[in-house]
Amino acid sequence: MSMNNQGRPSQPGVAQDNELPTISGDRGLDLEARLIFEIGRGGVTGVDLPDVKVDDTRLGGVRRKDAVGLPGLSEPEVIRHYVRLSRQNYAIDAGLYPLGSCTMKHNPRLNEKMARLPGFGDLHPLAPRSATQGALALISELMNWLTTLTGMPAVAMSPKAGAHGELCGLLAIRAAVEARGEKRGRILVPESAHGTNPATAAFAGFTVDEVPAKPNGHVDAAALKAKLGPDVAAIMLTNPNTCGLFEGEIVEIAKAVHAAGAYFYCDGANFNAIAGRVRPGDLGIDAMHINLHKTFSTPHGGGGPGAGPVVLSERLAAYAPLPLLVSDANGFRLIEDRDELPAGAKPFGRMCAFHGQMGMFVRALSYMLSHGRDGVRQASEDAVLSANYILASLKDVMSAPFGEGPCMHEALFDDTFLEGSGVTTLDFAKAMIDEGYHPMTMYFPLVVHGAMLIEPTESESKESLDRFIAVLRGLAEEAKAGKRERFDGAPRYAPRRRLDETAAARKPVLRWKPDPLPQAAE
Amino acid sequence: MRYLPLTPDDRRVMLAKIGAPDIDALFRDVPREAVVPLSAFDLPETKGELEVDRALSKMAAKNVAAGAVPSFCGAGAYKHHVPSAVDHLIQRSEFLTAYTPYQPEIAQGTLQVLFEFQTQVALLTGMEVANASLYDGSTATAEAVLMAQRLTRRPKAILSGGLHPHYAETVETVANLSGTVIRTPVTPGAAEDIAALIDNDTACVVVQSPDVFGLIRSLRPIADAAHAKGALLIAVVTEAVSLGLLESPGAQGADIVACEGQSIGNGLNFGGPYVGLFAAREKFLRQMPGRLCGETVDASGKRGFVLTLSTREQHIRREKATSNICTNSGLCALAFTIHLSLLGEEGLARLARLNHARASALADRLACVGGVELVTPSFFNEFTLKLSKPAAPVVDALAAKGILGGVPASRLMPHEAKAQNLLIVAATETNTDDDFAAFETALKEVLA
Numbered sequence: 022m023s024m025n026n027q028g029r030p031s032q033p034g035v036a037q038d039n040e041l042p043t044i045s046g047d048r049g050l051d052l053e054a055r056l057i058f059e060i061g062r063g064g065v066t067g068v069d070l071p072d073v074k075v076d077d078t079r080l081g082g083v084r085r086k087d088a089v090g091l092p093g094l095s096e097p098e099v100i101r102h103y104v105r106l107s108r109q110n111y112a113i114d115a116g117l118y119p120l121g122s123c124t125m126k127h128n129p130r131l132n133e134k135m136a137r138l139p140g141f142g143d144l145h146p147l148a149p150r151s152a153t154q155g156a157l158a159l160i161s162e163l164m165n166w167l168t169t170l171t172g173m174p175a176v177a178m179s180p181k182a183g184a185h186g187e188l189c190g191l192l193a194i195r196a197a198v199e200a201r202g203e204k205r206g207r208i209l210v211p212e213s214a215h216g217t218n219p220a221t222a223a224f225a226g227f228t229v230d231e232v233p234a235k236p237n238g239h240v241d242a243a244a245l246k247a248k249l250g251p252d253v254a255a256i257m258l259t260n261p262n263t264c265g266l267f268e269g270e271i272v273e274i275a276k277a278v279h280a281a282g283a284y285f286y287c288d289g290a291n292f293n294a295i296a297g298r299v300r301p302g303d304l305g306i307d308a309m310h311i312n313l314h315k316t317f318s319t320p321h322g323g324g325g326p327g328a329g330p331v332v333l334s335e336r337l338a339a340y341a342p343l344p345l346l347v348s349d350a351n352g353f354r355l356i357e358d359r360d361e362l363p364a365g366a367k368p369f370g371r372m373c374a375f376h377g378q379m380g381m382f383v384r385a386l387s388y389m390l391s392h393g394r395d396g397v398r399q400a401s402e403d404a405v406l407s408a409n410y411i412l413a414s415l416k417d418v419m420s421a422p423f424g425e426g427p428c429m430h431e432a433l434f435d436d437t438f439l440e441g442s443g444v445t446t447l448d449f450a451k452a453m454i455d456e457g458y459h460p461m462t463m464y465f466p467l468v469v470h471g472a473m474l475i476e477p478t479e480s481e482s483k484e485s486l487d488r489f490i491a492v493l494r495g496l497a498e499e500a501k502a503g504k505r506e507r508f509d510g511a512p513r514y515a516p517r518r519r520l521d522e523t524a525a526a527r528k529p530v531l532r533w534k535p536d537p538l539p540q541a542a543e
Numbered sequence: 544m545r546y547l548p549l550t551p552d553d554r555r556v557m558l559a560k561i562g563a564p565d566i567d568a569l570f571r572d573v574p575r576e577a578v579v580p581l582s583a584f585d586l587p588e589t590k591g592e593l594e595v596d597r598a599l600s601k602m603a604a605k606n607v608a609a610g611a612v613p614s615f616c617g618a619g620a621y622k623h624h625v626p627s628a629v630d631h632l633i634q635r636s637e638f639l640t641a642y643t644p645y646q647p648e649i650a651q652g653t654l655q656v657l658f659e660f661q662t663q664v665a666l667l668t669g670m671e672v673a674n675a676s677l678y679d680g681s682t683a684t685a686e687a688v689l690m691a692q693r694l695t696r697r698p699k700a701i702l703s704g705g706l707h708p709h710y711a712e713t714v715e716t717v718a719n720l721s722g723t724v725i726r727t728p729v730t731p732g733a734a735e736d737i738a739a740l741i742d743n744d745t746a747c748v749v750v751q752s753p754d755v756f757g758l759i760r761s762l763r764p765i766a767d768a769a770h771a772k773g774a775l776l777i778a779v780v781t782e783a784v785s786l787g788l789l790e791s792p793g794a795q796g797a798d799i800v801a802c803e804g805q806s807i808g809n810g811l812n813f814g815g816p817y818v819g820l821f822a823a824r825e826k827f828l829r830q831m832p833g834r835l836c837g838e839t840v841d842a843s844g845k846r847g848f849v850l851t852l853s854t855r856e857q858h859i860r861r862e863k864a865t866s867n868i869c870t871n872s873g874l875c876a877l878a879f880t881i882h883l884s885l886l887g888e889e890g891l892a893r894l895a896r897l898n899h900a901r902a903s904a905l906a907d908r909l910a911c912v913g914g915v916e917l918v919t920p921s922f923f924n925e926f927t928l929k930l931s932k933p934a935a936p937v938v939d940a941l942a943a944k945g946i947l948g949g950v951p952a953s954r955l956m957p958h959e960a961k962a963q964n965l966l967i968v969a970a971t972e973t974n975t976d977d978d979f980a981a982f983e984t985a986l987k988e989v990l991a
Contacts (some may be wrong), residue, residue: 025838026702033846057659067885070893070972073900075788080758081921090666093887102627103656103881110652112634113961120645125597127546128640131592136812137630142605145616146641147815149609149942155605156813169584172747174837181678182813182870184857192716198949220857220867229862249667268573297584298570303577314870315612322633323653324643324675324834326816341597350767358957370716371700374681374709374803375814382708388601393589396544399583402566403549409569426561427569454649459642467859482548483557492854510842515648518842522647525839525851532662533670 024536027528048382051516054105058533061092067099078239082325085335090535096399109516110323112460117481117489121431121462121474122215124293124315126404129391132319132384141383146375150354157353165387167311167330169430170397171292172302175338177331178346181375183290185258186310186329187221187373193308193333193340194284195225196369200340203252205283211240213264213466218257218288227254234468238264238423238433242274249281259288260304261295263466264423265408265431265474275305284308284337291476292316294405294430299397307334313378317385328381344376345369403479407486411475414490415535418497430478436471443501444508446471451519456492544589553747606948609811613978614947615905616754617925617969618955619680619707619781620814621806623894624973629808629881633874643834643870647849648841648987653873654848657836660880667786667883669793670695670801670822675850676756676876677819677868680781680803681713684749685819686832687777687799688718693830695775698722699744703737705754707781708955714749722746729959731756731927731952733920738768745772747799751779752789755955756918756967757925759789766796775799783807783820783879784971785923787895799823806876807886818875829855832866859967894972898924902970905979909968911942914981916988918965925969927952931990934966940989946982 025031033046033053040048047053070434078082094102111118118125136142145154160178162399167176177193180186191208198205208222211232219229232245232252255410256278257471260268278285287301287309292318314327315320321327333341345356346364349464354361355376390401405427412432416424420437436446450460450473499507512518546883549557552565556697563569572577609622616622618747633639637652644650644657664673677683700718702711704727715724727735748769750880752760764778780791780802792800802820823831829852837851852976857864886894902924910917914931930937934951941948952965970979 029838029846030839031838044728054655056655056751058662059882063888066887067628068890068894070897071769072893073896075896075899079903079921080789081761083759083761083795085788087792087794088888089787089891090881091663091888091891092888094625094884096628096885099884100632102785102884103632104635106630106652106655107635108652109649109655110636110637110641111649113640118642120642123642125640125642129546131595133634135596135599138603139599139608139610140606142624142810142812143608143610144606144813145609145622145811146620147616147618147954148609148947149938150606150938151942153813155984157580158605159599159602166586169586178980180621181682183867184869185682188717188867216856216861216864217867217869218934219795219862222866223862223864224717224867240907244558249591269572269574270630272574272577286792295573297581298579299573299577300579300583303579307836309650317933320639320874321642321870323641323656323877324873325870326678326875327870327874329818336980343712348946357954359861360957371709371712372682372716373679373709373713373815378815379813380816383599385594385819389597390587390590390598391546392544394581394584394586394908396547397811399547402855403547403554405569405945406549406554406557406561409563427571444792450646454646460646461651479547479549483553485548492563497614500790512648515848516651517648517845519840520647520847520849521839522849522851525837525849529835531658531666531835531851531852532840533658534561539791
């Protein structure tokens with residue numbers, strides 16, 4: 022048995038706790054995959070390339086002397102390896118994926134096909150203007166969709182994900198504050214906010230001041246107003262909020278924020294609940310990122326890539342980062358140089374190289390064109406309807422802190438119903454895995470004890486929702502009855518049992534290393 | 544609408560269960576003045592797949608794909624051949640439509656890929672640890688500078704004039720908030736004396752090799768100079784394939800490596816999504832940004848993988864996190880890992896040699912054209928030419944002849960007088976001898 026560099030045994034599929042152990046370590050369709058470093062060897066490759074020789078004359082004296090240490094594998098081995106690995110993943114294509122706040126909706130395959138058209142997928146970012154008119158036209162059309170749906174005058178397209186969009190919005194706010202000759206160093210963030218909000222505020226050089234939530238799950242508007250002052254640059258508010266509730270006092274809050282000379286940043290992670298019905302621009306918002314990988318269904322890809330364009334109000338539009346997209350008689354053009362700026366533009370800087378997540382832009386526009394304005398609105402309504410249906414169907418057996426409803430696109434439960442059962446939120450979630458479901462978001466938002474946040478999205482049929490509800494009812498009833506078999510040690514039927522996260526963090530093994538050579542016997 | 548499974552009957556039954564008279568009742572918390580009718584949105588209605596395909600294909604056809612013509616654009620994004628297996632595998636539902644692996648028992652596929660990715664990145668860069676990816680090379684560079692400022696508790700970052708200007712601007716945008724950023728003047732085709740600028744306030748020196756002009760820089764003397772003053776060396780690589788032929792930044796003394804991984808496994812995509820590779824010395828682990836995947840065991844003793852050391856991260860640490868990053872570039876990292884697995888040691892070495900050989904052949908050929916001078920004595924697969932005319936109109940004229948003839952340096956540094964006539968040209972394994980001949984002929988005509 023090989024050992025990892027912390028001295029722990031390192032081999033897949035060594036132990037089998039139930040049923041008859043197999044000789045191979047695999048079990049039927051449960052196929053294990055070793056690391057590529059354990060399969061690969063010298064003398065084989067999966068890519069045929071000519072073996073050309075090069076001399077060192079133009080290599081600046083830094084030609085590589087040592088091997089990289091990469092394993093060699095043929096194409097069939099690589100395919101088999103990654104197909105086996107893929108089968109150890111849950112996916113929205115395989116089942117309901119109710120991760121609250123993450124919006125795991127259907128990913129249409131047309132969008133994948135469109136993003137791979139050579140005119141988009143094989144287009145160089147610095148190709149001459151004449152070669153990129155179609156791409157710039159697509160970005161312009163997507164911008165029009167985003168500004169129209171949000172009722173905002175401008176949008177910065179380059180942020181690469183939601184948190185990057187937050188940073189873009191706060192840097193625009195910082196620039197606007199400085200342009201007024203003011204110093205405002207504080208940002209108000211509700212305690213129910215996504216972790217990215219306070220992290221971004223700190224990243225952008227602000228201090229974070231937390232605003233409490235009220236017992237009804239809404240931000241405490243009075244406490245928020247009391248914290249406003251001449252040193253507050255902005256508030257960051259998620260709406261609908263992370264408890265799945267629409268902040269009904271938002272217009273009042275915006276007015277108070279503006280009266281105090283501050284700006285209103287809205288975390289748009291939950292825009293999918295209101296797209297096509299409510300325009301954030303009408304609510305007094307100054308900046309909001311839109312996660313194209315949530316609301317507009319670009320695939321999450323196991324953790325990205327995303328895209329986080331930021332819509333901006335009139336007060337912030339001038340500070341949008343480079344590059345800027347403009348059009349004139351000769352077509353579209355990217356402005357990348359401060360000397361060519363249109364009148365009034367004062368970009369705060371640049372978020373990244375090139376012009377943003379084009380591959381995600383194509384997918385998002387494909388989604389929008391497919392849905393149309395009517396489909397976007399229907400999708401929002403169906404997402405809200407499905408979440409309320411789950412809330413109404415489960416609140417008698419599970420505990421919903423704000424169960425009188427209605428909720429928006431996600432239904433929030435807490436662990437009150439598990440009290441005295443010995444079953445925790447974590448156990449409950451892991452038991453869902455054995456039932457064939459990805460667990461909901463757990464222990465978030467932080468303002469609710471043992472939170473379970475369920476977001477079904479608009480992509481589930483009623484039959485699928487009913488089945489999910491029946492399973493959760495069954496689990497809740499067993500937990501409350503003290504039948505712990507399904508919960509203790511769950512999951513049983515996943516590719517792995519519960520993993521030891523403490524050991525992983527205490528003595529981290531973050532990469533494969535070859536076994537040290539055995540010491541020669543004296 | 545084909546993506547929406549609920550029927551009008553379903554919706555009625557569900558509303559009845561909820562006890563709501565209509566859908567509007569579910570939106571009752573929304574202030575009345577904020578609810579708008581559908582007609583408020585001046586946007587089209589639902590379209591079928593065929594119509595959308597037609598509309599977008601029409602837009603795509605107005606662009607000139609790199610593979611459609613002889614194409615020599617680089618400067619931070621490179622056209623390479625991506626084996627068919629890569630795109631097939633990354634489109635498997637289980638990879639494409641999974642979320643960040645928060646439930647490791649049912650996300651071992653993604654997690655093991657990340658573990659393999661981290662290992663490959665560490666090996667390639669010659670570093671001890673790598674994270675599970677950042678957005679791209681430019682944001683990885685910015686994160687590296689912030690990390691160096693935290694580690695050294697010093698304010699100043701010195702950026703080499705050879706750093707891609709977009710990268711430098713990305714760094715300035717965030718690192719000026721927490722310190723000061725100094726950019727050294729550009730020296731096309733020549734080294735610079737950056738060591739002389741390092742002082743006791745310097746957190747890091749940021750050096751790109753091959754640099755934005757393609758010049759290969761030896762990092763070791765700069766690493767020694769930085770370390771002598773207690774500063775860190777951040778090495779930036781925009782062409783990951785170069786690491787197959789050049790000594791790794793780690794072997795040359797770099798402390799942090801920020802690298803654009805697009806070249807391996809990922810298409811040009813007009814600039815994104817790409818994948819940021821981020822690697823560092825193990826002693827800096829606790830200050831690293833981004834996700835980390837680690838090996839562990841499950842309750843039955845089987846090896847498994849989890850996201851780990853998350854006390855550095857925003858969802859645990861909030862305003863004290865090392866970065867605000869959440870979603871990163873998982874699927875692009877997967878593409879990188881699969882492509883590099885296919886290449887292996889021998890494949891990567893051959894690919895790197897082939898790129899250098901192609902670029903050398905093209906450089907020799909173009910240097911013979913009247914009015915053209917090669918200004919980069921060393922290079923990997925990209926070099927810079929000094930033309931007898933401003934390069935930007937030359938590139939436009941070449942485009943009119945059906946050649947994407949590289950990137951004019953003035954596009955990246957418009958105010959740099961000495962950059963006006965410089966043309967940055969890349970050649971990879973995808974360029975044929977016919978491409979070279981066409982380029983040479985067209986360039987002769989344009990410069991004549």
